[in-house]
Amino acid sequence: MNETIEKKPAKIVLRELQDKIAQDAWDAKQRGEKVGWCASNFPQEITTAMGIPVVYPENMGAAVGAKGGGQRMCEYAEGMGYSNDLCSYSRINFAYADLKHCEELEIPFPDFLLCCNNICNCMIKWYENLALELDVPLLLIDIPHLDAMTCDADRVKYIRAQFDDCIAQLEVITGKKMDLSKLKEVMEVSQRSSKAWLRAVGYMSAEPSPFSGFDIFNNMAVACVGRGTIEAAEAFEQLADEYEALVKEGGSTFKGEEKYRILFEGIACWSNLKFTYKTLQSRGINLTASVYGPAFSFLYGSLDELMAAYAYVPNSNCFERELQLRVDDAIKNRVDGAIFHMNRSCKHWSGNLYEMERQFREKTGVPTVAFDGDQADPRCFSEAQYETRVDALMEIMEENKKEAKA
Amino acid sequence: MGDVLTMGIDVGSTTSKCVILNNGSQLIASSLIPAGTGTSGPQRALDAALEQAGIAHGRLAAVTATGYGRNSFEGADHVVSELSCHAIGAGALMPGIRTVIDIGGQDAKVLRVGPSGKLESFLMNDKCAAGTGRFLEVMARILELDVSELAAMDEKAAGKVNISSTCTVFAESEVISQLAKNVDLHDLVAGIHASVAVRTAGLVRRLGVTAPIGMTGGVARNAGVVRALENELGVSISVSPLSQMAGAYGAAFYGWNKTKE
Numbered sequence: 001m002n003e004t005i006e007k008k009p010a011k012i013v014l015r016e017l018q019d020k021i022a023q024d025a026w027d028a029k030q031r032g033e034k035v036g037w038c039a040s041n042f043p044q045e046i047t048t049a050m051g052i053p054v055v056y057p058e059n060m061g062a063a064v065g066a067k068g069g070g071q072r073m074c075e076y077a078e079g080m081g082y083s084n085d086l087c088s089y090s091r092i093n094f095a096y097a098d099l100k101h102c103e104e105l106e107i108p109f110p111d112f113l114l115c116c117n118n119i120c121n122c123m124i125k126w127y128e129n130l131a132l133e134l135d136v137p138l139l140l141i142d143i144p145h146l147d148a149m150t151c152d153a154d155r156v157k158y159i160r161a162q163f164d165d166c167i168a169q170l171e172v173i174t175g176k177k178m179d180l181s182k183l184k185e186v187m188e189v190s191q192r193s194s195k196a197w198l199r200a201v202g203y204m205s206a207e208p209s210p211f212s213g214f215d216i217f218n219n220m221a222v223a224c225v226g227r228g229t230i231e232a233a234e235a236f237e238q239l240a241d242e243y244e245a246l247v248k249e250g251g252s253t254f255k256g257e258e259k260y261r262i263l264f265e266g267i268a269c270w271s272n273l274k275f276t277y278k279t280l281q282s283r284g285i286n287l288t289a290s291v292y293g294p295a296f297s298f299l300y301g302s303l304d305e306l307m308a309a310y311a312y313v314p315n316s317n318c319f320e321r322e323l324q325l326r327v328d329d330a331i332k333n334r335v336d337g338a339i340f341h342m343n344r345s346c347k348h349w350s351g352n353l354y355e356m357e358r359q360f361r362e363k364t365g366v367p368t369v370a371f372d373g374d375q376a377d378p379r380c381f382s383e384a385q386y387e388t389r390v391d392a393l394m395e396i397m398e399e400n401k402k403e404a405k406a
Numbered sequence: 407m408g409d410v411l412t413m414g415i416d417v418g419s420t421t422s423k424c425v426i427l428n429n430g431s432q433l434i435a436s437s438l439i440p441a442g443t444g445t446s447g448p449q450r451a452l453d454a455a456l457e458q459a460g461i462a463h464g465r466l467a468a469v470t471a472t473g474y475g476r477n478s479f480e481g482a483d484h485v486v487s488e489l490s491c492h493a494i495g496a497g498a499l500m501p502g503i504r505t506v507i508d509i510g511g512q513d514a515k516v517l518r519v520g521p522s523g524k525l526e527s528f529l530m531n532d533k534c535a536a537g538t539g540r541f542l543e544v545m546a547r548i549l550e551l552d553v554s555e556l557a558a559m560d561e562k563a564a565g566k567v568n569i570s571s572t573c574t575v576f577a578e579s580e581v582i583s584q585l586a587k588n589v590d591l592h593d594l595v596a597g598i599h600a601s602v603a604v605r606t607a608g609l610v611r612r613l614g615v616t617a618p619i620g621m622t623g624g625v626a627r628n629a630g631v632v633r634a635l636e637n638e639l640g641v642s643i644s645v646s647p648l649s650q651m652a653g654a655y656g657a658a659f660y661g662w663n664k665t666k667e
Contacts, residue, residue, distance in 0.1 A: 342532065354612060361527065372533040382533055384474060385513075392489035392528060399524055 010239035048228030061089030065270030065376030194297035196236035210246035213287020259284030266341030414657025417475030420511030430662035443475025468661030495656030537605035560630025603634035
């Protein structure tokens with residue numbers, strides 16, 4: 001009998017870990033512990049160190065979109081009186097808060113809300129609304145928009161004061177105490193996770209990339225919800241090791257030849273993930289640059305540096321810094337073109353997208369294309385329009401390659 | 407080298423166009439059927455072009471499909487996006503062109519073409535079809551005109567009635583309310599054309615106004631829209647008599663190039 005136990009691939013480990021984190025929250029709720037709803041870029045170090053279970057409505061929105069429930073839930077929210085111009089994640093969440101049921105995915109209801117506006121300033125209104133509707137306290141960490149290329153000491157002080165106050169309030173709400181030695185430990189583990197996640201996605205610069213860029217969208221959830229846990233750190237280290245091995249072998253999880261490399265700008269169209277991926281994959285186009293997935297990693301040493309790290313979330317930064325991130329990423333990962341998702345849900349992303357595309361094109365010299373879509377509302381996406389734009393981009397990239405060879 | 411006949415078929419959203427070229431330059435046949443993808447239009451356009459050329463299908467060295475319905479057209483040797491084909495076709499029909507404005511049935515495109523005729527960059531309208539050929543068809547219907555009559559109406563306009571709505575449905579209501587006010591019909595048509603021009607000019611400016619500029623697609627036949635665009639952009643715009651066939655022309659040219667590889 002062969003007693004060799006095969007190691008599970010990292011993507012399976014990550015999926016199981018994501019399920020476990022979700023189940024842990026349900027179990028905690030069952031035990032009578034206080035559970036929170038939390039914004040995706042809220043400093044998770046606080047809740048992880050205090051042992052406070054939280055779940056993420058944004059992740060739920062993405063998952064519901066990917067599982068085909070986005071339109072139904074959005075339409076329900078619109079029936080409640082919410083505008084279809086609002087973020088589809090928020091509409092799905094408002095619908096769930098009212099229905100208290102969602103066949104695609106459910107999360108335990110909150111005893112408190114944790115909002116951090118570094119991912120989205122409009123989110124404050126979303127969470128204020130939830131606080132009123134569900135009659136639960138809302139704790140907000142306000143990250144000021146970074147109008148410079150670096151985060152100064154005043155901002156750090158302002159964020160730190162809120163961080164400390166948030167801990168004090170959470171101690172009252174949950175009855176759990178912050179242990180500073182535990183916080184230090186969680187910060188160290190979070191660094192391990194973030195560094196491993198960045199190492200993994202960093203292998204996109206290899207030619208060919210060892211993985212299909214859309215894998216980022218599948219693997220990033222744990223980077224968002226569980227990076228302060230040792231299991232996440234180990235899973236990301238395993239993922240990075242697997243990619244490293246593939247680079248050495250010249251292998252890839254991308255199916256077919258990687259003929260073209262692109263930057264994909266924006267959140268995935270979760271409701272149309274398969275079509276958007278297949279359209280690219282069938283043409284030999286691989287996503288090898290994206291600021292979205294790597295954004296769920298935070299590098300710091302001290303507590304003050306932690307504050308600054310949360311100020312560097314791309315959506316909270318000035319246009320110039322956001323542009324530079326994308327240009328650097330495109331150059332480092334040697335892209336042949338770029339696709340910009342005009343995400344109708346996201347006012348921040350769609351608001352500056354055309355100018356971002358224009359300046360990106362000028363600075364990198366690579367062809368670009370923008371398409372209309374949405375992160376979780378499939379009504380904003382047209383397959384034929386997406387396909388035509390991708391075809392034309394591919395034809396330009398093909399001609400550019402021919403010229404470069406000639 | 408003998409005659410090499412190549413066909414380009416542009417299966418659009420509202421029309422099907424077909425062109426046959428001899429050795430990539432001599433126009434042998436062209437046909438246009440006012441029925442697009444999902445209808446008998448593509449086959450009828452193909453049959454009409456073959457009949458006009460007096461040849462059997464087997465004489466064609468290559469068939470290249472383009473347009474909205476390119477992927478559903480059966481029997482193509484090559485399938486190429488309409489953006490590349492319009493760039494190639496416009497370059498062949500209007501040599502030296504650097505910017506191409508193509509307004510079709512349900513989308514508007516602006517193409518930047520390099521000095522060698524290569525498509526360098528492009529922008530398209532977003533999901534909304536305001537300012538496209540369909541928009542003009544809807545407006546013509548309310549005015550009880552054929553879309554082909556709009557240009558002549560515009561030419562006689564003394565002013566223009568402002569149409570501010572972006573949405574086709576709301577613009578339709580706006581035009582109806584203007585009709586109720588008994589505004590001059592010529593000025594109303596000029597206003598409709600101006601609203602298309604403003605929207606399209608925004609796309610051109612986003613890409614950068616690089617002269618010389620040419621226009622392709624069915625709307626290029628409407629001199630009123632072309633004039634309104636010239637006014638809006640402050641540059642002259644070339645239009646070939648075959649502008650509406652530019653996509654099919656480019657596809658046939660593409661096929662000819664492929665036969666040489």
